[in-house]
Amino acid sequence: MxxxxxxxxxxxxxxxxxxxxxxxxxxxxxxxxxxxxxxxxxxxxxxxxxxxxxxxxxxxxxxxxxxxxxxxxxxxxxxxxxxxxxxxxxxxxxxxxxxxxxxxxxxxxxxxxxxxxxxxxxxNGLEVTPPRLAWDAYAFQPREGTVSFGDREVALDPIAFDVMLELFYRAGQVVNKKTLMLMLPSDAPASEQRRIDNLGTLIKELRSCLRLRGLHGWELETYSHVGYRLART
The missing domain is CATH 3.40.50.2300 (Response regulator)
Structure with a gap:
């Protein structure tokens, strides 16, 4: 069997x-x-x-x-x-x-x-099924680098995708910048490194493009000088 x-x-x-x-x-x-x-x-x-x-x-x-x-x-x-x-x-x-x-x-x-x-x-002949990464209305498609919610589908660059995924995996927790950076490339090209170094700006972009203001059941909160928290609403 x-x-x-x-x-x-x-x-x-x-x-x-x-x-x-x-x-x-x-x-x-x-x-x-x-x-x-x-x-x-x-x-x-x-x-x-x-x-x-x-x-x-x-x-x-x-x-x-x-x-x-x-x-x-x-x-x-x-x-x-x-x-x-x-x-x-x-x-x-x-x-x-x-x-x-x-x-x-x-x-x-x-x-x-x-x-x-x-x-x-x-x-190696083992089962292959599409990845399932979903939190309520938000579904991540890692192969395409997109996030779907409601009737929208948003394409994210790999850094933004991995940051958002980390926050969903740690939903309810305040996640500091150091923790997020541990899950990103440690020696990125200059253009990517600037994006990693400016996580605050990236978080604002994600909050806006993914409508993480409570409209679809989740809110992305910023705690100044502490970190970020993804909370159910």
Whole structure:
């Protein structure tokens, strides 16, 4: 019997907060319930269960961990040769390419990571369904970079899309600038970096273009010198 996505044994081993959270969110939006690990020891602790995974996504991994162990070799030793393994690193600068051997994906934003994971699932014969990211009236389409609400569809640039997605995931919380910046490229080209550095302006744009003033059930609030909060109305 073919197992549903939710019953598949998929895992994420990621070494940065951004890689870990973005990969978790991608899988969940596709109906999967990933096992999320933040270090080699957690994978090794699975013992024989590591070799029973349907696939493993390895994110932002260093060549050597803090204990001086070669990460990739140890991961492959733990899961065996049969488990599909894909590495990804959030690319710095403007890079958005695959190396010649295509063993390491280099996405820069959530939508690109979503494409990477979808391609990986499809290549390994696992279930592929459209991502579902919706909060009441607001539905995000990461592959297209758009947000739909009411009878409107708004296209966002990747930075705005990822900022808005982060605020929805943290709805009800006051989110400071540092937290938002952790989920964005750390070494962006100058034009993107200016946009990241001016998050206050970006928030105003999002509040306006997505009508986040309580008109569709959500309001995007600004707390001066503290952060931003997306609240239900």
């Amino acid at each position: 073919r197992r549903s996505a939710a019953r598949r044994r998929v895992a994420v081993l990621a070494y940065t907060l951004r890689a870990r959270e973005q990969a978790r969110r991608v899988f969940r939006s596709l109906g999967y319930a990933p096992l999320v690990l933040d270090g080699l020891d957690e994978l090794l602790a699975l013992g024989p269960r590591a070799g029973a995974l349907d696939l493993l996504l390895l994110g932002d991994a260093p060549a050597m961990d803090r204990g001086g162990r070669p990460v990739l070799a140890c991961v492959r030793g733990a899961i065996g040769e049969a488990v599909p393994l894909l590495q990804f690193r959030f690319a710095r600068g403007a890079a958005n390419v695959f190396p010649p051997d295509r063993t390491v994906a280099l996405p820069r934003f959530f939508g690109e990571l979503c494409e990477v994971v979808l391609s990986f699932l499809e290549a």
